[in-house]
Amino acid sequence: MNKLFISNWKMNLAVTESIDFSNEISRTINENIIKDNIEIIICPPFISIPYCFQILKSVAKIGAQDISKMNEIKGAYTGEISAKMISDYADYVIIGHSERRTNLKETNQDVSLKGINILKNNMTPILCIGETEEQRKTGEHISILIDQLNESSEGLENKMIVAYEPIWAIGSGNSCNIEQIIEVSSEVKALCGNGTPFIYGGSVNEDNCKELLYQKEIDGVLVGSASLNLNSFNKMISSMNGD
Numbered sequence: 001m002n003k004l005f006i007s008n009w010k011m012n013l014a015v016t017e018s019i020d021f022s023n024e025i026s027r028t029i030n031e032n033i034i035k036d037n038i039e040i041i042i043c044p045p046f047i048s049i050p051y052c053f054q055i056l057k058s059v060a061k062i063g064a065q066d067i068s069k070m071n072e073i074k075g076a077y078t079g080e081i082s083a084k085m086i087s088d089y090a091d092y093v094i095i096g097h098s099e100r101r102t103n104l105k106e107t108n109q110d111v112s113l114k115g116i117n118i119l120k121n122n123m124t125p126i127l128c129i130g131e132t133e134e135q136r137k138t139g140e141h142i143s144i145l146i147d148q149l150n151e152s153s154e155g156l157e158n159k160m161i162v163a164y165e166p167i168w169a170i171g172s173g174n175s176c177n178i179e180q181i182i183e184v185s186s187e188v189k190a191l192c193g194n195g196t197p198f199i200y201g202g203s204v205n206e207d208n209c210k211e212l213l214y215q216k217e218i219d220g221v222l223v224g225s226a227s228l229n230l231n232s233f234n235k236m237i238s239s240m241n242g243d
């Protein structure tokens, strides 16, 4: 199975900044000889996607950070962007990120509807699940994660990438330790099958990226803030070349 390096820009970089940054990262990727089994996926804000696609198409795939849950390719849904619209550019779409679950009150059912739209348009959902610090402390994290996964992946027939993103690890500088991630990986693979890629996100950076990607139980990383820093991006990309 390929190893995935996914960069989530979140609500950062205006269009001109996205263009400049895409040119920089294209140069970085070109300068490094990336192993064949590594796939780089860049997830800019919607408004920048067509520009980033043009610049990055020879070195990386594009992912969207969200999509409409409405079951139609067009229509009277102010502010929405359909999976069909984005499918000219993107191969992947992130769904169920905890920032959307918390700030926009997205439910597991919303996430599943989005996932179905993504599959219908020949893209792959990157389905995020994660527990709070409190839930981990009380030891209920595994059952919470499994419930979240079961409900959010309804109708997806395991044709998604599962991204384990503990809420307490995102943007905190405290990554989950490898044993904790492997525990979740084996539960997810037991539920979804070995063919379903399992990736980790939450304070991935140039210091831990290589070790995470090295684990056979971890099929990739989802990186936020560190991937927006050109120096860190460069270090993470070059660390993937080492054996």
Ligand code: PGA
Binding pocket: 008, 165, 169, 170, 171, 172, 201, 202, 203, 204, 222, 223, 224, 225, 226
């Ligand atoms: P972070 O974000 O790398 O900044 O912790 C990861 C994510 O939310 O996808």
